[in-house]
Amino acid sequence: MSLPPEKASELKQIIHNHLLKMDIHGKIREVLAETVRDDQGPARRSLSEADFLRALQRRGIIDDMMKDLHFTQEAGTEAETGSPTKPATHFVDKDITHLKKTNIDPSRRCLYLQVLGGKAFLEHLQEPEPLPGQVCSTFTLYLHFRNQRFRSKPVPCACEPDLKEGFLLEIHRDGIGESGKMADATSMLSVCDPVHFVLIKTDTSSETMLVSSYFLDWRTVLSSPSCKTCFAVELMGVGSESKVPAGVLTVSLELYPPLPEILSADIISTQQSLERQRTAEKERLFLVYAKQWWREFLEIRPSHQTKLVKIFAQDENGVNRPVCSYVRVLRAGRLLESPRQAARFVSLLAHEKALVVGGGGKQEQWCTLMAFLCRGKGDCEDHATLLCSLLLGFGLDAYVCVGTKAKGVPHAWVLTRGTDGSITFWESLTAHRYLHRPIDPDAPPLAPQPKPSYPYRTVGCVFNHQTFLANCQPSDAVELCVFDFQNQSRWKAMSEEALKSVCAPGSTTSLPPLPPLCSSSLDPAAASNQLELEMRYLVSEHRKDLDLVTVWDDHLSYLLSSALSAYELERCTGVSCGNEEFQDAVRRAVPDGHTFKGFPIHFLHRNARRAFATCLRSPFCEEIVCCRGDHVRLAVRVRVFVYPENACAVWIMFACKYRSVL
Numbered sequence: 001m002s003l004p005p006e007k008a009s010e011l012k013q014i015i016h017n018h019l020l021k022m023d024i025h026g027k028i029r030e031v032l033a034e035t036v037r038d039d040q041g042p043a044r045r046s047l048s049e050a051d052f053l054r055a056l057q058r059r060g061i062i063d064d065m066m067k068d069l070h071f072t073q074e075a076g077t078e079a080e081t082g083s084p085t086k087p088a089t090h091f092v093d094k095d096i097t098h099l100k101k102t103n104i105d106p107s108r109r110c111l112y113l114q115v116l117g118g119k120a121f122l123e124h125l126q127e128p129e130p131l132p133g134q135v136c137s138t139f140t141l142y143l144h145f146r147n148q149r150f151r152s153k154p155v156p157c158a159c160e161p162d163l164k165e166g167f168l169l170e171i172h173r174d175g176i177g178e179s180g181k182m183a184d185a186t187s188m189l190s191v192c193d194p195v196h197f198v199l200i201k202t203d204t205s206s207e208t209m210l211v212s213s214y215f216l217d218w219r220t221v222l223s224s225p226s227c228k229t230c231f232a233v234e235l236m237g238v239g240s241e242s243k244v245p246a247g248v249l250t251v252s253l254e255l256y257p258p259l260p261e262i263l264s265a266d267i268i269s270t271q272q273s274l275e276r277q278r279t280a281e282k283e284r285l286f287l288v289y290a291k292q293w294w295r296e297f298l299e300i301r302p303s304h305q306t307k308l309v310k311i312f313a314q315d316e317n318g319v320n321r322p323v324c325s326y327v328r329v330l331r332a333g334r335l336l337e338s339p340r341q342a343a344r345f346v347s348l349l350a351h352e353k354a355l356v357v358g359g360g361g362k363q364e365q366w367c368t369l370m371a372f373l374c375r376g377k378g379d380c381e382d383h384a385t386l387l388c389s390l391l392l393g394f395g396l397d398a399y400v401c402v403g404t405k406a407k408g409v410p411h412a413w414v415l416t417r418g419t420d421g422s423i424t425f426w427e428s429l430t431a432h433r434y435l436h437r438p439i440d441p442d443a444p445p446l447a448p449q450p451k452p453s454y455p456y457r458t459v460g461c462v463f464n465h466q467t468f469l470a471n472c473q474p475s476d477a478v479e480l481c482v483f484d485f486q487n488q489s490r491w492k493a494m495s496e497e498a499l500k501s502v503c504a505p506g507s508t509t510s511l512p513p514l515p516p517l518c519s520s521s522l523d524p525a526a527a528s529n530q531l532e533l534e535m536r537y538l539v540s541e542h543r544k545d546l547d548l549v550t551v552w553d554d555h556l557s558y559l560l561s562s563a564l565s566a567y568e569l570e571r572c573t574g575v576s577c578g579n580e581e582f583q584d585a586v587r588r589a590v591p592d593g594h595t596f597k598g599f600p601i602h603f604l605h606r607n608a609r610r611a612f613a614t615c616l617r618s619p620f621c622e623e624i625v626c627c628r629g630d631h632v633r634l635a636v637r638v639r640v641f642v643y644p645e646n647a648c649a650v651w652i653m654f655a656c657k658y659r660s661v662l
Contacts, residue, residue, distance in 0.1 A: 112169075112256055113169055136157065138202050146171070196515075197213070206605060210374075219268055223267070238365075315367060316371050324465055325503040328369075329389065329392045345644060384412040399463060401414065402463075405457060458477055561639060562578055566582065594631070600653040604647075629659065633657050
């Protein structure tokens with residue numbers, strides 16, 4: 001059987017990957033050592049290749065190697081079907097449900113990045129080996145490079161985690177190597193985009209924790225023999241532990257196709273040094289300007305010293321960056337359809353403050369967008385900068401506001417300005433919207449004044465990707481504030497040119513690249529069914545403990561769907577609809593003389609036990625779940641609404657009907 005060259009190379013790659021996974025070289029060395037030892041008798045003879053193959057076969061290594069390789073016959077030939085080239089073979093990995101097959105375009109330059117394992121994750125030094133089937137904490141590695149995102153399969157947390165994955169990164173992106181011209185060494189040397197590694201730990205209750213965020217400069221491969229290199233990457237911790245090593249990953253890089261002539265290491269180090277110098281000079285000049293701007297702001301009014309005017313913020317690696325660099329114009333493609341849906345999506349990412357070790361208050365930590373999305377939760381500043389970026393993508397004039405809520409608690413939210421001058425506040429943690437009408441302090445005492453509905457008390461500054469404005473009005477109270485940004489007596493602006501020099505995309509190499517949003521990998525119907533079955537089981541077991549029989553009414557359960565759908569639509573759009581049909585359907589399903597009770601609740605996670613424990617804390621829900629009476633019928637319905645980044649809105653409704661007995 002003859003194979004075309006691309007099939008042959010693909011088959012070789014599959015077999016090579018499988019042999020690496022099996023650690024075949026280590027096994028061959030063991031068998032070779034054992035065979036040589038056995039042969040060192042008095043009648044010693046030279047070992048032949050056949051002797052060695054027999055030894056491998058006797059140990060079952062060849063059988064182990066072949067049993068997971070499956071050869072499949074494609075239905076019909078390419079000439080008959082006219083279909084594009086398909087792989088003739090594939091490797092079946094029982095741990096992964098979906099394997100994406102990538103046809104490598106030989107006319108485009110790719111970087112094959114392999115993670116060959118982890119070590120020195122000392123926090124997990126005492127972690128016992130997980131038993132088969134046992135739920136344990138896991139590590140997942142996320143990668144971002146030039147608008148491409150990847151994720152490893154989760155592996156159990158250990159001192160030496162078994163993180164072994166390969167990722168094929170296209171270098172031909174964003175105008176590099178267009179018009180069929182392959183990127184050469186010089187053009188690749190100018191690609192300063194790093195590979196962003198984000199390591200996430202997920203515990204047994206599905207809570208996520210950011211372990212490390214690391215930027216890898218991949219260009220050392222351009223000077224490596226055969227364009228292949230392997231090295232250790234030391235991952236540092238985050239926040240207050242950003243100077244403490246978290247662990248080490250062994251990383252291998254390979255350029256495909258390899259360069260005809262490699263660059264010298266001096267050229268690469270010179271290029272990196274020039275980029276660092278250029279960035280350092282821009283950042284130095286901006287810092288000088290920011291200090292001068294701040295002095296001028298303080299001279300306007302002494303009370304400005306206490307205003308929340310935040311020019312710089314620390315990211316997860318402890319790096320100080322201008323706040324404007326945390327906002328970019330972010331378009332979600334087909335993943336989000338409207339600004340209000342974008343607000344709903346951001347509100348579904350959980351809110352969690354970064355705490356100082358040992359307690360004692362909140363630690364100031366803003367996150368890069370990639371780290372925030374991979375972790376799936378963050379502080380109010382992370383939510384506000386993401387929502388502002390998405391609203392800018394939808395063409396709105398959006399800004400992040402930094403100020404305080406009740407009791408002087410620092411907070412960040414989003415503001416949009418309409419073309420008619422109207423001001424709308426967007427609360428990124430809840431997706432609530434508030435119209436701002438300022439109070440006129442010079443109005444007569446009896447004149448009617450608007451009553452604020454928003455929770456915000458003061459505002460110190462507003463900013464987006466190209467504007468930074470400090471509030472220099474006599475009072476920083478939101479209710480008195482006039483958001484007329486062109487009026488220099490009310491708002492002191494920073495130079496847009498100065499901001500652009502350090503915050504515009506590509507202005508400095510220290511700016512993290514902007515990752516695209518990823519679509520959800522969850523099947524909403526399957527996730528809803530699974531969670532509903534788990535909830536039914538938990539309700540039945542709870543009632544069994546109370547010596548109560550559970551009888552389910554499937555028809556009533558189905559009717560609850562329309563209510564859950566209406567609740568989510570209302571959260572998304574702010575418009576309530578469909579409630580009349582639901583009430584009518586319930587009246588028809590509940591016979592005369594019977595009572596109906598329902599209890600809806602909303603979650604951001606899909607952990608059934610956590611959700612059920614929360615539900616039972618409500619007396620209304622407990623009354624339904626523990627319902628006693630004549631002809632009791634129970635119903636439960638779960639709807640999982642999926643959004644980008646596997647964010648999900650989980651609605652659960654418990655209901656019961658029973659005959660009323662006086």
